[in-house]
């Protein structure tokens with residue numbers, strides 16, 4: 883059973899990890915899998931009764947580590963391009979909101 887989600891919902895959904903990357907339905911091995919796969923870190927999030935469970939604790943580890951960008955490559959994140967100013971919070975902290 884393929885994941886059937888509203889395309890507008892897919893636009894909104896993002897990986898809950900720091901990459902906040904878009905998700906795609908299924909996996910590279912199984913496009914019909916009931917999961918959403920992060921396009922950056924490759925974590926797979928289960929879709930239960932049509933509801934994506936976007937919790938890092940519930941995520942399945944990446945299927946294919948070879949295809950993934952290294953998670954420790956923080957220099958490639960867009961936030962680092964912004965000039966750092968004294969007194970501003972560190973980029974990447976969302977305050978848990």
Ligand SMILES: [Zn+2]
Nearest residue numbers: 897901920923
């Ligand atoms: Zn991710």
